[in-house]
Amino acid sequence: AKEPVRVLVTGAAGQIGYALVPMIARGVMLGADQPVILHMLDIPPAAEALNGVKMELVDAAFPLLKGVVATTDVVEACTGVNIAVMVGGFPRKEGMERKDVMSKNVSIYKSQASALEQHAAPNCKVLVVANPANTNALILKEFAPSIPAKNITCLTRLDHNRALGQISEKLNVQVSDVKNVIIWGNHSSTQYPDVNHATVKTPSGEKPVRELVKDDAWLNGEFITIVQQRGAAIIKARKLSSALSAASAACDHIRDWVLGTSEGTWVSMGVYSDGSYNAPAGVIYSFPVTCRNGEWTIVQGLAIDELSRKKLDLTGAELTEEKELAYSCLS
């Protein structure tokens, strides 16, 4: 039998946490043959609710779940973890300045970075979900210098999956037959969902999405806006932000990272930019990646047309600006 993998979920008493922990305990994230030990962290005001989640995990009698640590102590939460999914953060409240929200999250991610660096298992893989996801991940990276930069990522897989979903709805095809969309840049409304290399599996082979949709105006306009604004549309409908889709995307992200992407398929991940595609280097930027042996690689050599170039630059500029704002909160 396999040794259990320790998975940390921060903000585990929140709504994404509530959707995510049962998925992990059922093997959705790491496979149906992989035992897990869940580490759940939240803050003291949520301690009772967190304990309630732990009670439900016990009640669910998940065969793969070999243990649960539910705590408000960051060190206890981080000790020995192999995977860390960072969902906890400070939400933007009505009337709050952007800088104040950034400042709260910078201090959270700075201290959690140190705890992970000192107490997590070697080679721990980190996924930041909490917003501003790219910049929180960057802060985590900066304050955990002994964790390799390639181990620190942020979630843009939800945006990626939303793009797949929209193409599947538009063409009335199975979502599993659509692949290779790309989310470039920031997990924010400046993200660029790009279908220029996306394909659909048809009875007569793989066909480019553009050829099948036959509506460039929609693909270059409404489609992009729908994906960029989908989070707001969910809030409007549910009066709560996306939770089950975010949890599912977090599982997809880690599963593909650990177990690999399938041949000929790439996914989107926010990773530490090396300046590929002339994106700014030194920020966490979402790129198309393939994964193998537990490591991601940015897909190289894709053609970037003029419209795309502008959109890659715009979202990159926003990330550079967020980075500066985050650094200004440190001093």
Ligand code: NAX
């Ligand atoms: P909730 O407010 O329901 O849950 C957040 C939880 O984090 C709360 O239980 C809170 O007590 C806890 N928390 C706060 N500070 C903490 C700290 N210092 N340490 C540990 N826990 C802490 O929010 P939820 O809807 O679950 O969303 C969580 C985060 O995901 C938010 O930042 C949200 O903006 C972000 N999202 C990111 C997405 C992405 O694709 N990257 C999509 C979904 C989501 O909007």
